[in-house]
Amino acid sequence: MKAVHCPRIGIIGAGGHGREVAQTVARVNGADDRSPRRELAGFFDDNCDDARVKRLGFEILGPCASADLPCLVGIGSGAIRRTFDEVVETAPPTIDMSALVGDDVTIGPGAVVFANAMITTNISLGRHVHIGRGASIGHDSVVRDYASVMPLGSISGGVTIGEAAFIGTGALIRQGLTIGAGATVGMGAVVLQDVAPGATVVGNPARQIG
Incomplete structure (x- = not known):
């Protein structure tokens, strides 16, 4: 995947998830050539204690609505990432240096692939998809826009993850x-059947509770 030049970006959201996105950007800048190196200007956040951000060497640049840079959205909810995608310029995808990304993989703008994730072959990741630490996506799968696969989630081959779906740790x-x-x-669920749009499933085997 060819790196796209994007010299200066921001992150929407300075909570824990946003700070993990910042750490991924820092690791890319240090060692990886699959994602563009870029200057992280800081965070946009509406209500944040910025002490933790300052310990990382950054600052809160202003509220989310003031974002005037291409941004990654450092928020775990795909539905919220979608709302920002409609109003904020999107930064190119970011792939952690330790992630394994195979051949014939497409990764959409704003997507973040975190440390030790594995993306095998013939896979499509949509806009603002987040693939968490140590998660794996099997061959011939599609992860649609704004979907989230949390740490250690395991997606077998030929799976379709719908828009803004959330796969728990x-x-x-x-x-x-x-x-x-x-x-x-839900976290730790073992899914053996299709899951309906908007449904919530938990357990082993997974059962619908909402």
Whole structure:
């Protein structure tokens, strides 16, 4: 994947998830040539104690609505990332230096692939998709815009993750399934059947609770 030049960016959201995005940008700047090196100007956030941000050497540049730079959205909710995508210029994708990204993989603008994730082959990641630490996406899968796969989530081959769906930490998704748009798969769930749009499933085997 060819790196796109983007010299100066911001991050929307200075909470824990946003600070993890910042750390990924820093690691890319240090050692990786698959994502563009870029200057991280700071964070845009509406209500944040900036002491933790300052310890990272950054500052709060202003409220989210004032963002005037291309941005990554450092917020765990895909639905919220979608709202910012409609009003803020999007930065190119960011791929951690330790992530393994195979051949024939497309990664959309604003996406973040965190440390030790594995993206195998013939995979499409949409706009502002977040693939968490140590998560894996199997061959021939599609992760649509604004979806989130949290740390250690394991997506088998041929799976479709719908727009703004949320896959919780350590969840397992069987091959060939479809997780509907806006669905939530709970932490550690073992999903053996398709999940309807907007549904919430939990447990082993996963059952719908909402």
